[in-house]
Amino acid sequence: MTPLALMIGGCEGIIEKMNTNGSGWVIVRVNCIDLNIAVGQRLRFYSGHASNFELPPLLKAKKAVINPPSTGSDCFLYACLAVLHHGDENLRKNPQRLSTYKDWLNDINLSGISLPVGLNQLNRIELLNPRLCFVVFSWSSSNGVSVLRQPRVEVACSRKVVLLLLLNKSANKDEEDKHWCGIVSLDRLLNSKSGLYHRKWCERCLSSFVTDQKLSEHRDQCYRSNEFAVKERVPTEKRSVLSFQNYFKTIEAPFAIYADIEAFNSPLGPHTREVMHQKVEEMEVSDNEQVCSTRSSSSSSHVQARPDEGMVTGKTVFISEHLPAAGGFLLVAREGMKGPPLKDQGHVKLDSSSNPLECMETFLHELERVAREVYDWNRRHSYQTAEADTTASQIFSESSNCHYCDRQFTDTNDKHYDHDHLTGKFKGAACSRCNKLAQLRRRFLPIFFHNLRNYDMHLLFSTALGNMKNWKLSVIPQTSERYMSLRIDFPIAEITLPKGKKKTIFFTLQFLDSFQFLNAGLDKLIRNLPLQDRKFTQQMKSCFPKLTNETLSIKGVFPYDFVKSPANLAVTELPSREEFFNSLTKTACSEESYAHARKAWKQIEAKKFARLHACLPAA
Structure with missing residues (x-):
C-alpha cells in the first residue's frame, strides 16, 4: 500500500471512529490538510533479469500475460518479442522455447543498452527503435494493476505500443529482483467477473468502454495531448436541473402497521457486568456523563450515572438489561379503499413470552404473515378502475400541464388520466413519464415504532432478527449502533418469464421511527388530538x-x-x-x-x- 493510500485510510478511519462513538457528531468540513510531497525516483532504476520465473497463479489464470523464456538478463527482449509476434501460430504453440524466437532476435535494436534493461533506459530504446514505444505496468495481488511508465504522447501516437509487465520475483520486493513479461491482452488483465466483465480498456489512461467503437473514438482524443482524455458528459439544457422524481413515494400505502415492544428490566449479574465493562473499554466510550438507555450489540442495557450501585465504567453505570417480553402491533388500512377488510385490520395483535428470543421470533413471524395477506389483498383489490366523473373529465380536458412535474403537454409528451387505484378517484392529468413513476407500491408495508432508533431497533437486532430465514436486511445508519431506518426484503412469490426463466418477487417491510416525523412524546401527541x-x-x-x-x-x-x-x-x-x-x-x-x-x-x-x-x- 502506498504512503498516500495509508494517509487517506488513516483519515477515513478517524472520521469513521468519530461517527461511530455514539455522540451523533458528523463530519461537516475539513478546514485544512498539511500535505508533504516528495518526488520519488526509485521506479526509473528498476530492471528485470530474473530467470526461471513463475507467474503468480491469479495472474496466470487470466491468460493475459506471456512469461517468455530467458537466459536471465535478456527477459526484456523476449517479452517484447512475445508481444510483437503474439499472432504467430508457432509462438502460440511453443511460447516457452527459445528456438521459437530465434528468427526475430534482430527485430529490436538494443545496441549500447546494458543488460538487464531498466526503466530509465526505455527512452533510449525508443530512440533506437523508431516504430516502437513501451507502456509498463506493475501488478500485485493486493493492489492489482498500476502504471509505472507511459511514453510521451508525441512518441506514442505514431508508433506500435508494446505493453509490458514488470513483476517482483519474490515477496520481499527487492528492486534488484524483477522480471519482464509481455501483456498480450490488457482487457483480460483488467477485467473481472464482479462487474467489469467484457470491458475494453485504453492502455494510456486505463479508462474502460463497452464497445470497440467507443474505445477507438476515445483513443483518437487520448493520444492528441499529454493530458488524459476523459470525456465529461454535460447534461442537456432540458435536463440541467435536478428535480424530484420518486413520485411513487408520495402515494399513500394501502396498509400500515403501528407497533411497540415491551421488555423485562432484568438486573445485570456479575458476569454480564464484566462483559459489558470489556465492551465499553473496546469501544472507548467517552467520559461524558450519560443519563440514558443504551444497548450493547448483544443485549439492551439500562444505564444511569448513579455510583451507589451497579458496575461503574467512568461515569456510566450499568444497572440492568432489557429483555423483550411482549410485542404488539395494529394493522391500519387507508380510508376510502374499495375491497373487503383484512381479518387482522383494526385489531391489536399481541404476542408475549417469558423467553425473549421466542417472543421476538413470534412477533416477526406474525409481521411476515400479515405482510403476505397484504400482498394477496393488493393483487386482488388494488387495481380499481377510474370512476366516471363529469367534473374530473372537465378538469382533465382543460389541463395543459402535468400535475406532478408541471411540464406542458405536447405531441411527444402525452396526457394521461391519473387516478387512484385504491379508490378509483381522479387525481389529475399526468404526463406518460410521471404516470409510470407514480405507481402504487403493492409489495411494500411500512411499520412504525415511536422512538425506534433509540430503543426498539436494539431489541430487534439483539434477539431474533438474524434468525429470520431469507430476510435481506439493509439500514440507514446514523452510527454503528443507531439506525434511522430498517428495510427487510423477503421472497413472497415466483413468476415464470416468457422464455421459461424464473423470477423471484420480493416484499418489503420498512421499519420507520415515527419520532422522526412527530418529535414529541406519546403523552403530548395524544393530548393534541x-x-x-x-x-x-x-x-x-x-x-x-x-x-x-x-x-x-x-x-x-x-x-x-x-x-x-x-x-x-x-x-x-x-x-x-x-x-x-x-x-x-x-x-x-x-x-x-x-x-x-x-x-x-x-x-x-x-x-x-x-x-x-x-x-x-x-x-
Missing part, C-alpha cells in the same frame, strides 16, 4: 369495556423497574407506590399518578399484573 379523532384508541374499549375516555386520554405511569422477570407478572395486586420509583430519572410516583394507575387496574379488571403489562403495546 381531539377525543373524536382518537378512533383506534377508542377501539381498546372492545377489549376492555369498562375503560373510560378519561383513563384513555391520560398517559399513566408504569413500574418499569418492578418488571424484572416473568415472576413479577404473576402478582395479583397492583404494586405499591414505592415500586413505581423511576431509577432512570430518580423520581418517585406522585399520589395523583398512582391513583390513576389504580383506576386503570380496576377498569381493565386485572386479576394479574400481566394484564396491565399487556395493555402497554396495545395502547
